[in-house]
Amino acid sequence: MGRPPCYDKVGVKKGPWTPEEDIKLVSYVKEHGPGNWRAVPTNAGLRRCSKSCRLRWANYLRPGIKRGNFTVHEEKIIIQLQALLGNKWASIASYLPERTDNDIKNYWNTHLKKKVKNLPSSNFEAHSITRGQWEMKLQTDINMAKQALHDALSYQNTSNFTELIPEFKPPDTKSGKEFTYASSTENIARLLKQWAINRPKSSITQNSVDCSARESIPSPCTERKSGNTLSESLFWFGSASFDSSNSEIEFSGTGSPEAGFLHGESKLDPTALGPTHLSTLENLLLDDQWKECVFDESLDLF
């Protein structure tokens, strides 16, 4: 007899998350860091199962998530990685740290699958690139991700949630439409921006992060717009949750658990990439010596 799903436990709430639940979860993770999910529902006062909390955090609330339209560049990466790795969404997501595996999976299923299907195979082959080129291109992407991560970790710790709730946008009662919080990233964005504004100028807990490797990395991400997206605001949700007390979470200039880190995981497992030869590729991709590689935008899939 199998284990009953955690969602079926008595008293466990299902369905879309409410703002209050998000606040509780973010507040809890901010204080204790991601991980030990079994304790989260109880300690955070959530009537959710641990799995639901982890998913909500990983797919929606964690810092550094970029939502919304995928760029052509991202599309290309996904298509190429999907061709290489298959439906290993978590592995693919590790190369696009700002995107969640769920997001990539959804995007593939709703957009890219059709797109690729409609591509004449000859066209695809004609535009195929050499492995060396592909590796170089991917390294550039990883460098971008590293920069974005550093940006995220550079912000100061913040601490107070208490003045955030009034910032919620009320439901659209006029239209009579049901208020679907889950899709209202704007609300969380507003909320967290307010939090960022009110955050105390306390000590920076950045010392756990060795950013020495960053210095020579090109900074394409410095153009990052200060939009009103959820992830933008969540970027303020800085380093406190990830300081040295969280021994699982650390990275140096030579390692590269950044991707896994952004998923609340501890390590990026090269073997998760499938074929054995990919671990070699992985090592190559994660080697900082490659950061000087030139990225050729002319490599076009379409």
Add this chain to the structure above:
DNA sequence: AAACATACCAACCGCCCTCCC
């Protein structure tokens, strides 16, 4: 304007692996 079709995506399900007692 209503009914129906399609697209989208957050959340759930279930399997498998790992870890811990």
Add this chain to the structure above:
DNA sequence: TGGGAGGGCGGTTGGTATGTT
């Protein structure tokens, strides 16, 4: 050391939004 629980991940579902007839 073995079993149970937690966590990770890919597949699927269901609700909502949008487009079409």
